[in-house]
Amino acid sequence: MWRSPEPKASYDALIIGGGGHGLATAYYLAKEHGLTNIALLEKSWIGGGNTGRNTTIVRSNYLWDESALLYEHAMKLWEGLSQDLNYNVMFSQRGVMNLCHSVHDMRDTARRVNANRLNGIDAELLDAEGVKKFCPQIDLRGSGRYPVWGASLQRRGGTARHDAVAWGYARGADQRGVDIIQNCQVTGFLIENGQVQGVETNRGTIRAPKVGVVTAGHSGVMAEMAGLKLPVDPVPLQALVSEPIKPAIDCVVMSNAVHAYISQSDKGELVIGAGTDSYVSYGQRGSEMNAPHTLAAICELFPQFRRMKMLRQWGGIVDTCPDASPIISKTNIDGLFFNCGWGTGGFKATPGSGHVFADLIANDRPNKLASPFTIKRFETGYLIDEHGAAGVAH
Amino acid sequence: MVQAFRLPDGGKIDRSTPINFTFNGEKYQGYAGDTLASALLANGIHFVGRGFKYHRPRGITTSGHEEPNAIVDLNVASGEEAYREANVRAPVIELCEGMTAESVNAFPSLKYDIGSLNQWLARFFPAGFYYKTFMGPMAVFWTKLYEPVIRKAAGLGRSATETDTARYEFQYGHCDVLIAGGGPAGLSAALAAASGDARVILVDDGRELGGSLLSDPAIINGTDSGSWIAEVLGKLEKNPNVRIMKRSSVVSWWDHNFLNVWERCTDHLPAAAAKNQTRQKLHRIRANQVILAQGAFERPLLFNNNDRPGTMLANAARTYVTRYGVRLGKAGIFYTNNDTAYADALAIVEAGQKLVAVIDLREVAEGPNTEAFKATGVPIYANSVIADVDGKQRVRGALISALSSDGASLIDHGQLIECDFIAMAGGWSPNVQLHSQSTAKVKWDDVLGAFVPGKASTVNPSISVGACNGDYHLGTLLEDAFSKGLVAAKSANKPGRARKSPKADGRETGPHRWLWLPPGKKTYNKGGKFFVDYQNDVKIDDLELAQRESFVSVEHTKRYTTLGMATDQGKTSNINALGALSQITGKEVAEIGTTTFRPPYVPTTFMAYVGREVDEFFDVTRTTPMHSWHVDAGAAFEPVGQWDRAWYYPKAGESMQAAVQREAKPDRSQVGVIDASTLGKISVVGPDAGEFLNRIYTNAWKKLPVGKCRYGLMLNEAGMVVDDGVTSRISENEYHMTTTTGGAAGVMGTMEEYLQTEWPELQVYLTSVTEQWAVAALNGPNSRTVLEALTDDDVSAEALPFMAWREINLSGIPARIFRISFTGDLAFEVNVSADYGLQLWNLLMTAGQPYGLTPYGTETMHLLRAEKGFIIVGQETDGSMTPMDLGLGGMVSTKKGDFIGRRSLSRPDIIKDDRKQLVGLDTTNPETVLPEGAQLVFGEDMPDQDKLPAYRPAKEVVRMAGFVSSSYYSPNCNQSIAMALVKGGHNRIGEKVFSPQADGTVIEAVIRDTNFYDKEGVRQHG
Amino acid sequence: MLLVTCPYCGPRPEEEFTNGREAHIARPTDSDNMTDEEWARFTFIHNNEKGWMRERWMHAAGCRRWFNAVRHNVTSEWHTEYEMFGKKPDLPAEEGSMTSPSDSPSAKLEK
Amino acid sequence: MVKLIRNRPLSGESVGYDSPSNDSDVIIRELPFASMVNLRVNPKNSSKLKDALGFNLPTKANTTETSAEIKCLWLGPNEWLIISDQMEASDLCQDISHSLEGLHYSAKEVSDNYASISITGQKTLDVLSKLTPLDVHESSFGTGTCAQTVLAKSNVILERLDANTFTLIVRRSFASYVWKRLIDAGVEFKTGVHGAA
């Protein structure tokens, strides 16, 4: 699938972080910008960060124009990704419903659905009956307090196989000459006169005039190494799977109000996730309080799953931004770029994120889709507050 | 019904109590004390399930939680749907009367399963086959053709389709020492730990304590182990500080020594007996010290077709024969790589189960247990392997071949020995699951050929004893566990007093041979089927393929092949896989590493985690003192935060819209009343209270006179509006602040935070008094008249002007009257002690009747305030609105000094004038009510109709101007009214905007100010 | 569920607390003289250095006091707690590697 | 003037349950009205209240003080709950204000803000252990101890009166929820519920 080359002394560009976003960046740099003398450095094994531990929900029905257009860009790439990579990422457009449990939810959702439509994104506002029709397994009553009023439905949304995304991009990048170097931890940056010159790693110095950092939960740590500060907090986000069962639900269901989301993988596990833990952590495990709350919500919405059993639960470290939107940005060090802050919901953006980030690195200026996501927005006040859309981690 | 495969005697089953059960629709009988697995075996049934991928027949393989193959669904008869349980491990199901079970992953039946065709296509299904195949030239091949097929094949068992009504609970626990595992090591540790004042919890997942002693008895302290266990338990049970939990598994170990223990309270009972009892509990236990005495798992051996039904672990074979009195078959073959297992072989033979051969991988069959076994006369084939297995749905024979001297190849074509079961003894792997969960490391032990616990973690220090610590010698482990039990109690500051450890002569053990990957008739890479992870059908060639395809990291290998990801989480397969990988790659196992153990230790029921916190207890419902009145009046309720607020009071057959139109009128023409008790109320007391409010709110507070009220706006540090409310000055030193219902806790939190962490110099105390007060808000021209009917105190405009408050005696109830208005009409907020809330309400209703007093709910309140253009935080705001955006710039004081969020208001993107700004909208057709959440487009940006087909996304991105935040039909203005946030709206008054609707229609409106009613604001001053 | 020690009430379950992120980031008193960048730093940025960290907690369901604590943000090990304006304790020395427990396979193996 | 009717938060909640009897494992009841004052003051002034209360404010965390008329629970380093079933809250406040004249303090009546629930009987600890993560074992939470903690999804002030008797002081709007959770947790025992206070 990919070679295991020794790192060379220098490259034209380096990508730090072998998650989906980093791998996609490397792939598009090679494919669309002809930069092939590049390396991707991953401190352990590619796809082992949040890419390998996320609940794989893909959708583009975000509220603000800036996000909607970026995520929709990703969605379009998803739609041709298996063909592009010649690797089946099992992108499954089974439909994503975001449930509403109150008038207030309905109003906010209507606003988002209307905005989506005008932004050219498929979105439907369902009433309770529509919800039941699309997903007959849901119990609309929600114990009385959280009855299901309706939902937004994005039919083109769905899931993809997380591991395959990482591997497919890795293979594609490798085939185009990118050196994918695992077990290579970046420990510092070489910076001279405000211009990045390369990185220090546990396998020696590697020089390059351009460095793109895509390290999710470790972005703050990386910024620190370059003397920069990022408004991202690393917090644990947990997920769990049930034992595998025969097909029991064939769409993705998310709910902010009861705080949970669920889908069923192609192997049969129910894949379930919810909120972040309250404290900063770099340990890929969370607190015990999470599962009871998440499962309570699932057992409300799907009482028929009450006797199901949890097979495994785990955590990832997500890089949360104050406005729940990512940072895709130049920094005040020339040649040093950051792509981070995807928090609880960046898997769905993987192709789009890599695509625009590659463009930024190659051309040294953000394109239209990326430019709102500059780190400068925290100074100017141009926040893109997606807490509504990202209110439940996904 | 005959149990043809029951030995004539022996076993800990109660032969006088037969138990009826159904498996795959057939009726069978077992005995009390059986598990489903032992009962099936006693009926001669080995073949019970099929593998996930190839659907190959599979049998009962183990006698415990590590079972990979014998997975069944329980409660499968009609009428049991709500209790149907997917994927249960047959060896741990205690048989009970009337039990029904069926095989998983087999359709239409276990014997004739369609999916089993997959095994003939096996070469098309190597590891990772998903990703490389099922592609097709066009995406549609995947979506329409392959994906549905793959998804149908998913899963093992089937979930219930009805709601489980059983009761589940969780319970908190606290102890000094928690011991996981009640075998000899755990019991010995418990004896020591509990010998002082320590609170001890001993947890074991079996129905009886004793662990391996139950099937492998020994002499302890000179008596048989059965009596010893009884004696220990007797002692422990008498100790009030000790809690023994049977049928309970320690499933998770979280940071700071917090553990989850999953107890199955009634699963062993027939349905009728279990009724009305709690089915399962999750104990959430904080332990000062944790001792792990989890034992060890025996490993299968790797050989060609090592998955045929009838193939099981040696110690499981022993357990079924000796503990359950099961005859496993007519003739068995025992296959081992070590000496110790001969003790099991001997026990099996001595119990009357025939063995026809022992196949020993070791070059020489020697060692104390081997020698002892030789007396049985069963032939031993040393330096030999099972090269192949005959039989499909049941083992029929084994092909035995001799090994070359290096163990790498076979030196003969072998001899077929007929047999109907094979017992495999591949050595033991200490159960380091919980140790790893504690975040401690494991280390590789070459002698044991397994991981043993490494250094304990500092956060969750684990103490391992017995077999899970790699100590397999009964004598030493009893003593070691005992001394560590004392250490643990001492560390918890409750030292034990016992000094005499239990004693036993452990079994001597002879040599072993860790030949991880022996050759076979077909080798693993030449079509041989060497299963390593049974349930997920991972074979050795899959592991090798992963290596070849760059999935070298063990984590990649796992994910590419799905090794260890099945419901048994690799309990029996992980070490074998690593051993085999090490042999394939030439790397040391320690170099290959291991994957991460995660909770739970065994799959755990969702509802055990949830306990009672579903249905009525899913969330708190908070109610006001007047709640019962609203209920009696037939109110519909709206959840606001955790509160239930009266939403509207429908008359018979009335819709919400109709009710609101009716409720909204009296508030302008007569008088209405709403229960406003839910508003947050905070008492702000101290010499610096005014200064404090200055820093909390955007406007100034110090000069507010006593007796006066003022509206305040609160921002976050980013400058965005987060709450609002009226605050009144009670005295020189005291303000009474109100917040939004949903914002109360957050506001109080923020105020305490700033007070304690940023401004400790301010002398201010905050007390939440939200629920001290019941509040009824009277609105409308008659409101004063109603009030006057109930008080002799002066509530005239002079005595109590707009934005003032005073205390009055309201028919004997001390009340605070605030003349503030959220409807823009003459209004009084009446506050009384909450105990009198209901009485106040009733008094008002009676007094108000002559004046047309109408109770109204939150929906009408929303409409009324919209008539006046008053915002609702959370409706007109979404966390991205500044006071200026809302047209409330006048409330931002520039003189008083700093306040939360002030600095942010001068940032460049905040002062831009094309920000979304709050405006009113007049729809061109005054009868048309814009839907809330509608998006707006300026005329110049409106696309052609064909670019915006009905119910479809726009064909090109349409630039949006803003959105509608509130919209109603106003019976008081006789037109539709709406508020909206529109880009640069304040400068666009009079301009047209267009709102494209999903159905393709477009609603037209004109931008205006937000005040639709009583522009001059005279009414509220009335 | 962590065991959080309140300097006033003693060790209590995490459920009773809210976490207030990094400690010792004082609110500027002269924000008028700050650049937008400096203000953004205060408003949005925590250092979150990997390892021992001083952070804020509030005993929300208990005494409602804010306080500081030193906790290891990889292992969650609790070092100490101290009052909001109490003496800033030194951070303990870092032992061994700081990779999180499951960061890399080798981290789980003792050699 | 009308006759004043205090409606305690849980009046009307007790119907439909078993009444307490001699062999009840757990007995739950709403306690009658008592005056309650939330006091905030710097603890160094604790002795100044000796005259008003009959004792110094308890400054040791999670402890209580009692006199014939008044009980005081430590809520935080500068916060106490003063309870009296004999004195009016306004009188309490007045006495306090006399004692603390000129000092910065706050004394707010909160009698109506709370419901008080008593739970007693040999299975009390078992019931509580299903609802609160706090360790209420005698060794760490003895008689005379109080704590603010979590009870199911509510906050609660918990006070231990003797080995098997606790008082729960709950925010009024949560009272019905807590009440139902207590009764529900007692289902597996013989739980008796007293009629309205």
Ligand SMILES: Cc1cc2nc3c(=O)[nH]c(=O)nc-3n(C[C@H](O)[C@H](O)[C@H](O)COP(=O)(O)OP(=O)(O)OC[C@H]3O[C@@H](n4cnc5c(N)ncnc54)[C@H](O)[C@@H]3O)c2cc1C
């Ligand atoms: C439980 C959970 C559920 C989620 N669910 C969803 C979902 O349903 N939908 C969705 O869209 N998103 C979801 N997300 C978020 C999503 O997973 C992430 O936003 C996304 O995968 C981030 O990808 P990445 O490539 O940026 O980061 P990662 O995959 O984390 O990759 C970062 C890589 O950087 C490496 N690295 C770090 N430091 C260094 C260094 N010094 N040197 C070299 N390499 C380094 C890491 O080892 C890692 O491999 C979820 C996240 C979690 C944790």
Ligand SMILES: NC(=O)c1ccc[n+]([C@@H]2O[C@H](COP(=O)([O-])OP(=O)(O)OC[C@H]3O[C@@H](n4cnc5c(N)ncnc54)[C@H](O)[C@@H]3O)[C@@H](O)[C@H]2O)c1
């Ligand atoms: N012959 C050999 O090589 C060999 C190998 C291993 C063990 N043994 C023998 O086995 C015995 C080991 O004694 P021991 O006490 O260490 O182990 P054990 O196997 O006797 O007891 C362990 C107990 O812990 C329980 N358990 C495991 N995980 C649990 C969890 N998470 N929660 C609750 N319970 C859990 C098991 O069900 C079992 O009852 C000794 O007699 C030893 O000689 C021999």
Ligand SMILES: Cc1cc2nc3c(=O)[nH]c(=O)nc-3n(C[C@H](O)[C@H](O)[C@H](O)COP(=O)(O)O)c2cc1C
């Ligand atoms: C979508 C998805 C499905 C998963 N399904 C399974 C599964 O069926 N069995 C399993 O053991 N783990 C499953 N996992 C969890 C992984 O085993 C693993 O826990 C996760 O990738 C995090 O890695 P870690 O536990 O090694 O830290 C799944 C993970 C994801 C993201």
Ligand SMILES: [Zn+2]
């Ligand atoms: Zn405290």
